[in-house]
Amino acid sequence: MTSSRAIRMLAGFLTLGALLTAASPISRQAAAQSMPTPPEGARAPEKDYYQRSLEIYEFRKAAKSGPERGQEIYYFKCWFCHNQYTKDIPKLNDLYKRPTLVTGGPVNDDSVMNLIRNGTANMPAYKYALRDEDLNDLVSFIKEKGFWDNDTPPLNPRFRAPSN
Numbered sequence: 122m123t124s125s126r127a128i129r130m131l132a133g134f135l136t137l138g139a140l141l142t143a144a145s146p147i148s149r150q151a152a153a154q155s156m157p158t159p160p161e162g163a164r165a166p167e168k169d170y171y172q173r174s175l176e177i178y179e180f181r182k183a184a185k186s187g188p189e190r191g192q193e194i195y196y197f198k199c200w201f202c203h204n205q206y207t208k209d210i211p212k213l214n215d216l217y218k219r220p221t222l223v224t225g226g227p228v229n230d231d232s233v234m235n236l237i238r239n240g241t242a243n244m245p246a247y248k249y250a251l252r253d254e255d256l257n258d259l260v261s262f263i264k265e266k267g268f269w270d271n272d273t274p275p276l277n278p279r280f281r282a283p284s285n
């Protein structure tokens with residue numbers, strides 16, 4: 122490559138760069154404007170559970186709702202602290218048999234949900250991460266079982282045993 126050609130190419134790149142830099146705020150603005158705001162009271166977009174990533178995203182691989190789904194939420198959001206290997210973190214399998222919560226006060230669905238929502242001095246709060254629907258499933262699991270058992274992981278609801 123001759124040096125004058127190289128210089129011309131370099132000049133070309135620089136001009137292109139300058140143009141792109143100059144144009145970018147405008148194109149960003151245009152993109153923001155082309156996203157229409159949905160009218161008030163508009164229906165939420167249809168959910169398609171055949172799109173399996175939605176089940177992963179919503180913690181619904183094992184079940185749509187109930188304790189089985191609660192177990193899935195527990196596995197991803199609680200188990201890494203509430204498990205048999207950690208010290209000084211209460212186990213939850215016999216929570217409903219205890220007279221009071223570690224923070225004081227009675228043990229019932231409402232008090233347990235509030236503790237999870239607000240956290241404690243040593244536990245994170247989940248009020249912005251879990252909705253009431255999620256908390257209901259989670260608490261139904263804690264009440265029923267309350268621990269992750271490696272020997273009985275959730276069954277795959279899509280599995281069909283071959284009939285012989």
Ligand code: HEC
Nearest residue numbers: 198199202210211221222223224233237241242243244247
């Ligand atoms: C970072 C670790 C951590 C995570 C994650 C965590 N917890 Fe906790 N949890 C604690 C600790 C520590 C305590 C004891 C309270 C204290 O010392 O303030 C506790 C206490 C509790 C209690 C009260 C137990 C009792 O005996 O009164 C419940 C119920 C509970 N956690 C549920 C959950 C649930 C459900 C999740 C998941 C959504 C969760 N926790 C996630 C650390 C954690």
